[in-house]
Amino acid sequence: MRTKTPQYAERILEAASRLFASRSFHEVRMEDVAGEATVSKGTLYRYFHDKDELYVALLKRASGQITHLMTERVASQTTAREQLVALMEAVVAYFDEQPHLFQLIVRAEPQRELGKFPWQEARDVGHRLVFEIMTEGTRKGELDIPEPHDAAMMLFGGIRAHIGYGRKPRPQGFVRGLVLDFLDGYDRRNRRGI
Amino acid sequence: MRTKTPQYAERILEAASRLFASRSFHEVRMEDVAGEATVSKGTLYRYFHDKDELYVALLKRASGQITHLMTERVASQTTAREQLVALMEAVVAYFDEQPHLFQLIVRAEPQRELGKFPWQEARDVGHRLVFEIMTEGTRKGELDIPEPHDAAMMLFGGIRAHIGYGRKPRPQGFVRGLVLDFLDGYDRRNRRGI
Numbered sequence: 001m002r003t004k005t006p007q008y009a010e011r012i013l014e015a016a017s018r019l020f021a022s023r024s025f026h027e028v029r030m031e032d033v034a035g036e037a038t039v040s041k042g043t044l045y046r047y048f049h050d051k052d053e054l055y056v057a058l059l060k061r062a063s064g065q066i067t068h069l070m071t072e073r074v075a076s077q078t079t080a081r082e083q084l085v086a087l088m089e090a091v092v093a094y095f096d097e098q099p100h101l102f103q104l105i106v107r108a109e110p111q112r113e114l115g116k117f118p119w120q121e122a123r124d125v126g127h128r129l130v131f132e133i134m135t136e137g138t139r140k141g142e143l144d145i146p147e148p149h150d151a152a153m154m155l156f157g158g159i160r161a162h163i164g165y166g167r168k169p170r171p172q173g174f175v176r177g178l179v180l181d182f183l184d185g186y187d188r189r190n191r192r193g194i
Numbered sequence: 195m196r197t198k199t200p201q202y203a204e205r206i207l208e209a210a211s212r213l214f215a216s217r218s219f220h221e222v223r224m225e226d227v228a229g230e231a232t233v234s235k236g237t238l239y240r241y242f243h244d245k246d247e248l249y250v251a252l253l254k255r256a257s258g259q260i261t262h263l264m265t266e267r268v269a270s271q272t273t274a275r276e277q278l279v280a281l282m283e284a285v286v287a288y289f290d291e292q293p294h295l296f297q298l299i300v301r302a303e304p305q306r307e308l309g310k311f312p313w314q315e316a317r318d319v320g321h322r323l324v325f326e327i328m329t330e331g332t333r334k335g336e337l338d339i340p341e342p343h344d345a346a347m348m349l350f351g352g353i354r355a356h357i358g359y360g361r362k363p364r365p366q367g368f369v370r371g372l373v374l375d376f377l378d379g380y381d382r383r384n385r386r387g388i
Contacts, residue, residue: 145381151380
């Protein structure tokens with residue numbers, strides 16, 4: 001039996017990603033993926049037993065990529081506010097470049113209660129980063145967020161809704177506006193001259 | 195062939211609801227539902243062909259109930275802020291009473307892109323109510339929310355995250371706090387003496 005190589009797996013995942021991007025999940029067949037990746041069906045099945053295994057692998061890969069991206073973007077900023085903006089802008093841009101990704105996550109989400117959710121790392125790391133920015137920002141006096149865990153859930157939940165169902169194309173500076181309104185209040189009456 | 199009656203359908207849905215509440219989706223069998231409802235399997239299958247049809251019917255029923263509840267609770271309040279608080283408190287309380295409901299919605303959500311999402315009415319009416327409260331509140335000068343559509347998505351998205359994954363039991367006044375922080379800003383530094 002031939003061994004598996006990461007290059008082949010990557011090539012198959014790239015091909016599958018292109019197909020999921022261009023048609024709905026049910027319309028993508030394993031033989032289409034083999035064709036798009038220019039590998040034999042035998043090779044494809046050696047790497048991925050079925051379409052579920054394939055899209056779960058895609059989500060795990062994407063989860064790793066966005067985890068890296070979020071961490072990097074946060075490190076590139078120095079203030080808590082700019083870190084929150086940069087993180088959320090990176091997340092939304094990542095999804096906007098791959099509009100099929102959100103639907104794949106929605107498809108995988110019922111597995112979450114069974115502890116088998118391939119997007120879990122991205123969720124956990126994203127939540128932890130936002131929690132830490134809020135906690136550290138509050139400690140330094142840049143922010144005052146008494147319940148950063150609850151606030152992080154509100155912020156990510158709201159951004160998730162916009163990723164999946166918000167208007168597109170998004171206006172310039174849109175995500176920045178969402179994050180700053182979240183911090184400063186969606187009701188502008190209550191702002192202190194900002 | 196015997197006719198179907200709403201009473202029987204209701205009895206079966208109540209029984210199914212109790213079972214989904216006490217075990218995971220995969221563990222509920224059609225014959226368990228028949229047993230819990232004390233109807234024959236023949237009767238059960240006359241009403242619902244399979245478990246998917248059953249949980250979709252449950253979600254449609256719940257969607258109708260929460261739509262009614264939201265509308266009623268909004269009508270019972272006079273200020274925009276109290277309407278938003280009352281609406282979100284009612285939604286969270288409804289889910290907290292039926293902790294299995296969120297998972298059933300998550301299970302149905304992949305159908306949304308196919309236009310067959312049994313929770314759609316609740317989403318649409320909830321969003322419209324929040325949009326109207328924000329628009330009308332802004333018109334009257336009770337609020338100042340320039341983009342009520344975007345704000346409604348943020349608010350519902352955040353509340354959804356807390357419904358599904360927030361800490362429980364929720365502290366007294368928790369949902370009120372989430373809504374007011376949303377309006378006045380999660381960063382308390384920027385509040386005008388409130």
